[in-house]
Amino acid sequence: DTEVTQTPKHLVMGMTNKKSLKCEQHMGHRAMYWYKQKAKKPPELMFVYSYEKLSINESVPSRFSPECPNSSLLNLHLHALQPEDSALYLCASSQVWGPGSYEQYFGPGTRLTVT
Amino acid sequence: GENVEQHPSTLSVQEGDSAVIKCTYSDSASNYFPWYKQELGKGPQLIIDIRSNVGEKKDQRIAVTLNKTAKHFSLHITETQPEDSAVYFCAASSTGNQFYFGTGTSLTVIP
Numbered sequence: 252d253t254e255v256t257q258t259p260k261h262l263v264m265g266m267t268n269k270k271s272l273k274c275e276q277h278m279g280h281r282a283m284y285w286y287k288q289k290a291k292k293p294p295e296l297m298f299v300y301s302y303e304k305l306s307i308n309e310s311v312p313s314r315f316s317p318e319c320p321n322s323s324l325l326n327l328h329l330h331a332l333q334p335e336d337s338a339l340y341l342c343a344s345s346q347v348w349g350p351g352s353y354e355q356y357f358g359p360g361t362r363l364t365v366t
Numbered sequence: 367g368e369n370v371e372q373h374p375s376t377l378s379v380q381e382g383d384s385a386v387i388k389c390t391y392s393d394s395a396s397n398y399f400p401w402y403k404q405e406l407g408k409g410p411q412l413i414i415d416i417r418s419n420v421g422e423k424k425d426q427r428i429a430v431t432l433n434k435t436a437k438h439f440s441l442h443i444t445e446t447q448p449e450d451s452a453v454y455f456c457a458a459s460s461t462g463n464q465f466y467f468g469t470g471t472s473l474t475v476i477p
Contacts, residue, residue, distance in 0.1 A: 255409075257409075282463065291453075291470070291472075292469070292470070293455050293467035293468065293469060293470055294410065294455075294467060296464060296465070299463075299464075307464070341409050341410070345463060347463075348463045349463060353398075353463055354400065354412055354415060355400070355412070355463070355465065356412060357402070357409040357410045357411070357412075358409050359408055359409045360408070360409045362407075
């Protein structure tokens with residue numbers, strides 16, 4: 252089973268709202284990722300968690316706050332977003348992060364619209 | 367850093383024909399090359415991958431070839447079907463697990 256699940260599927264929020272995106276995997280993977288994808292563009296890496304610790308932050312604005320409560324769960328907390336933050340937010344996981352070549356499996360994404 | 371170029375950006379083929387998508391990369395240290403298929407409204411799905419110690423890999427109608435000397439790799443889909451219509455992304459990864467994606471190819475298979 253290579254399933255990564257994400258909730259919600261769609262989210263509409265105002266610029267003053269606080270919301271959270273959730274991601275879950277039960278493949279025993281120890282690396283989890285958040286990507287942002289704009290229409291007709293490839294995914295852009297935002298954050299990497301390795302063994303529940305933040306390993307990579309690709310200079311993402313602080314209005315995006317990731318959290319990894321345990322090895323199966325990954326959250327992305329959203330606050331004071333801008334309309335340009337509207338995008339498909341993808342979660343992915345891989346066996347580990349680091350030297351080597353490991354398959355990354357993506358979830359279906361959360362379609363976020365900021366009004 | 368790594369730079370991955372992907373061509374063509376759009377591709378239309380008749381059902382039953384073959385489709386070829388090509389990617390080039392710049393970092394000779396890259397050693398892992400996955401291909402993803404993304405259907406409308408869905409997340410990217412890993413369809414095939416190749417590592418730098420292999421020149422070709424095949425899975426039913428899908429094959430990937432790698433030329434390390436020329437730094438390019440290609441996706442080949444034979445006997446295309448309408449359900450192959452999607453956006454395809456190539457990627458390259460080197461010493462870490464960070465993926466550098468190509469810009470995507472929108473494939474349309476015409477019945």
